[in-house]
Structures are given as structure tokens and as C-alpha cells.
Amino acid sequence: MDWAPIILTFKLALVTTVILLLLSIPLSYWLSISKSRFKPVIETLVSMPLVLPPTVLGFYFLLAFSPGNSFGVWLNEWLGLKLVFSFTGLVLASVIYSLPFMVHPIQSGLESLSTTLSEAAYVMGKTKSQTLFQVLLPNIKPSILTGIVLAFAHTVGEFGVVLMIGGNIPGQTKVASIAIYDEVEAMNYGAANFYSIVLLVITFSILLTVYLVNGGYLKRFWK
């Protein structure tokens, strides 16, 4: 059996999740405290991937990053980035595609905390970033965990975007979901079944772990 698509899938999900975490903490924090009039616009943009068909997103990525237009050429010449049919392009597309799954839990976690917690920290002389990292984030660990897992699982499950901008290059952009489609097209039901079962079992285990941890079952078990 060829494990490459599975390994590629999890590599993509891991890289995407790490980038998303670094990106979403400041973004969610800003959204949770901002009173700016641009906030609704930013919130809409963040949530767009929830409702938009992935193929739409993929289509515009394809247009934007294509070496056939000036932006694509510029990216390639100046930054050496080839974003169409490459792993880097997949990561970028996945980050945008899974953004709401990371931002929403962290944002609502931060919004659920009483504002007096931050105010108490300010009065104690703590800066905004000290307050964020020492007071706010430690109190929303379940939300952060939820965000990490949802973003990871959602990236594992993506298909449309990858199909549009990734293509089907083995070891580069041929992730498990594409491989399944490919094998079914070729009437290789056995191989398709293999990939499907692996994805099913792994995603089930990941989600189960989250619910066990967030529900406090593990803690009770260890005690």
C-alpha cells in the first residue's frame, strides 16, 4: 500500500494548524476587543470559507496565482514562490480555508471571559500582551484545543480547494482525499477503502480525544 498520500495529508494539516495558531491568536484577540467599524468586514471575511463552496475559493486561487498573470509572475520572480500545483500553495489555501475553524473557538473563548479579568491585570501593572498570555489564554485552554483540532481535522478533510489548486502530484499535492477520488475513478475500490478507513479511524480518535479532554473525563480517570 502507498502511504504517501496519508503522510502528505497529515503533514499538510500539521503545518497549516501551526501557522493558523500563530495567526489566529492575535486576530481573535483583536476581534474580541475591537470596536472598530471594520470589525464586521473582517469577521465576514474570516467566516466566508464556511459558506463558500471550496471550489470557488480554489478557482480564484488558481486565477490569482497562475503563472499566466502578472501577480503569479511577480510571486515567482520576486519571492520564488510557485503557488499553483505546489505544497506551499496548498498550505496557503488551507490556512485561508480553515481560518474560521481556528478563529471562532478562540474568539468566543476570549469573549466569554469577564472583562474585569483583564482590567484587574491592567490595574496590577500588566501590559496587554502579558495579560493575553498570562491571564486570558490560560483560561481558554479548552477553546484553543478545540480550535487546533477542528482546524487540523478540517484540513485533513478538504477536497475541493486541493483539487482546484493542488492537482494530483504524488508526494507533493496528492493528499488522501484526492487519492480516494483517484482510486475510485480507476475502479480500485480496495485502495480507496484503505485510505478511507485510515482517515475515518484517525479523525474519530482525534475528535474523541478532544471530547474526553474538554469534558474532563481523562482527569477523572487519572485521579
Added chain:
Amino acid sequence: MIKLNVSKSLDSVEGKINLRLNLQIEKGQFVTIYGESGAGKTSTLRMLAGLLQPDDGEVYVDNEVWFNKQNNIDRAPQKRKVAYVFQDYALFPHLTVKGNLEFAQTTKDTAYLEELILKMELGELINRKPATLSGGQKQRVALARALAQKPEILLLDEPLAALDIKIRLKLQEYLRQIHQEYNLTTILISHDLGEIIKLSDRVFVLEKGQIIKSGSPTEVFVDQQISGKFKFTGEVTKIEKQEVVYIVTVLIDQNVVKVIAQETEINNLKIGDKVMVASKAFNPLIYKIDE
């Protein structure tokens, strides 16, 4: 000395309120702000702490400018030497009691923390998380945490309102001791007349954003000047007629006291009223207490 001369328009439950304050508080005083909810009490404290920006005016503390609209000065809350005990206590849920106290210290001072822990009787609680504490315990932790900052000004936003009478009395005692021992300027928001009379040097009565009365608690709350030697405040729990006089039962702290009153005196009294019971000292009895 604190000089606060500010205005702020606030959106409250009963519509817009124009908070217009001009008050001075001497260093070392224990001051209470009294008034109905929505009168602007909490906003006053928040403006002093730098958590709320006034629309106009100025705030001076010991001749330092903390806020001045014209010169665009607004000192950050981090740089004002105040401690704030919030109504919901705002204890950090992820830290233990000890962690909460340590977090509040800008410079580590273990001896001082030990002293606070001892004074506030927190010894048995130091390794517990706030979620496992009772209301009174949380309140003590919040107070200790505020003191851990070594503030010059202590702001208390109705810290005792949610507690039952027994714990409240004990904490009032703590507040009084702490205020004196650490030489603080304390500003308390309170609804409880007994508490105010017991604790404060000065009261500001706030109504719809304006200070309508200020002075010592007895000046503000008691119409007649009584030169009584014993003064207690309590709550009327019962009024009954007996023969020609009335017997008014008053709950003072935890003691029930019966006071004889004339019909004219009880005319404007009803159950639940806060009253002051005063007596001249010509007939008290004295007993030695054996320890």
C-alpha cells in the same frame, strides 16, 4: 490628596446620565460613595483607576496629573498606584490563591505575602483554585490580592454586598484594620448604611450622576444631631403596640434590641428601615467579662 473634576455621559438602564463630579479626598481618608444603582458610582471608581476615560475634566493625585483632557494626558491604569476590588472579585481562575497573590506583586516580597496570608486567614486556602472557594473566602482573597500590590489608593466596588451578615461583619472589621495599618486612602461603594457609618470618615451621596450631599456619615444620614454616647445602627424587624407605647425591635449586628418608642416616633418607621439607636450614658450597666 485626590482631586477629581470630571464629566462623562453614560448610557445606563434608565437612559442617558450626565456624570458630573467634583470632589476632593484627603490622603488617608476612608470615603464611601453611596447612591442608587445607575447613579454612576462604579464609573467614578473606574475613571479614577483609568479603566474609563472621562469626556472632560481632570484628575490629580498628590499633585500629579493622572488625567487632563486639555493637555491630552491620560495615565494608563498600569501606572496608577491603585488597587481595585471588583464586584465579581475578578480572581484569576487558572491560578491558585497563592498564584493570584503573587501575580499581583510587581516586585517579589515573600515576607509581605506571608503577612497578608496570615492576616486574612488564608493559610488553608493558598493551594486552592478560586472556583472551589465560598463567597466570603473569595472576597478575602480579592482583598489580599489588592493589598499585595502595595497600593496607595484602594478602590472597593461593593465587595461585601453579596455576603451574608455574619461574614460581612467580619470583613468590615478587616477593612477597617487594613485601612489604618497600611495607611491607605480607601474609596468604598456601599449600599449598607450600617457599614458606611461604621467604616467611613466621609460620604458622597450620588444621585443621577451628581453629588447631592457630602459630609460625615452622621451629618449625611441622620437628620437630628444626637449627642448620644452610644450609637448603633441596625434594621427594624418588628413594630408592635403595647398599651400606650410601641416596642420597636431592631437588629443591630447580630443582636436583637427592643426599643420603646412613642407614637410620633414610629410614624415614619416601617419594617426594614435602617435606624440609629442612640443612648446617653446616664444609665448603662457595666459587667466585667471573665476571660
